[in-house]
Amino acid sequence: MGAENRRFALVVGRFYADLAEQLVAGARAELEEHGASVVDVYDVPGAFELPLAAKYAAESGRYDGIVALGAVIRGETDHYDYVCGECARGVQQVQLATGIPVGFGVLTVDTMEQALARVGSGGKRDSGRHAAEAVVASLEVKEKVRGQRAPTGFVTS
Numbered sequence: 417m418g419a420e421n422r423r424f425a426l427v428v429g430r431f432y433a434d435l436a437e438q439l440v441a442g443a444r445a446e447l448e449e450h451g452a453s454v455v456d457v458y459d460v461p462g463a464f465e466l467p468l469a470a471k472y473a474a475e476s477g478r479y480d481g482i483v484a485l486g487a488v489i490r491g492e493t494d495h496y497d498y499v500c501g502e503c504a505r506g507v508q509q510v511q512l513a514t515g516i517p518v519g520f521g522v523l524t525v526d527t528m529e530q531a532l533a534r535v536g537s538g539g540k541r542d543s544g545r546h547a548a549e550a551v552v553a554s555l556e557v558k559e560k561v562r563g564q565r566a567p568t569g570f571v572t573s
């Protein structure tokens with residue numbers, strides 16, 4: 417159940433390389449602790465590219481789940497809003513369109529301090545591990561629903 421012998425892709429925005437690496441470590445640890453057989457990593461420049469990378473991975477047919485990881489830190493302009501909004505929207509679209517769970521492990525913060533508190537054992541949470549945990553949970557729902565016997569009287573194709 418969950419991640420046992422399952423294959424996962426991590427799509428990683430490397431705009432802040434050190435933060436990305438910590439997010440990857442958390443996600444990988446969570447998946448491997450749950451018995452994942454494959455955890456492949458695909459790097460992109462930033463969060464704006466994550467939805468397309470997730471789409472490539474989901475449509476490859478090679479993965480049971482995907483985790484999108486990255487960090488967006490607000491600057492002086494409204495560019496932050498577009499990057500965050502399109503990343504979140506795109507990641508959600510990929511999972512709904514393909515049925516492959518995609519975890520949203522992208523930090524959307526105002527300061528580096530806030531980011532550091534949300535990676536690894538930084539204190540507030542390990543967002544990489546949290547996003548991977550969500551993918552495992554979605555996979556468990558998918559498998560439970562598929563494993564259910566159709567109620568009597570229903571014709572299943």
Ligand SMILES: Nc1c(NC[C@H](O)[C@H](O)[C@H](O)CO)[nH]c(=O)[nH]c1=O
Pocket residue numbers: 429430431432461462463464465486487488489490499
């Ligand atoms: N400012 C941040 C970015 N910006 C880059 C975009 O994500 C994208 O790579 C660029 O617009 C080219 O298409 N990306 C992050 O991940 N984090 C940021 O703080």
Ligand SMILES: CC(=O)[C@@H](O)COP(=O)(O)O
Pocket residue numbers: 488489490491492493494495496497499
């Ligand atoms: C999130 C961003 O794109 C941001 O880092 C860009 O910085 P700025 O708004 O100062 O150009």
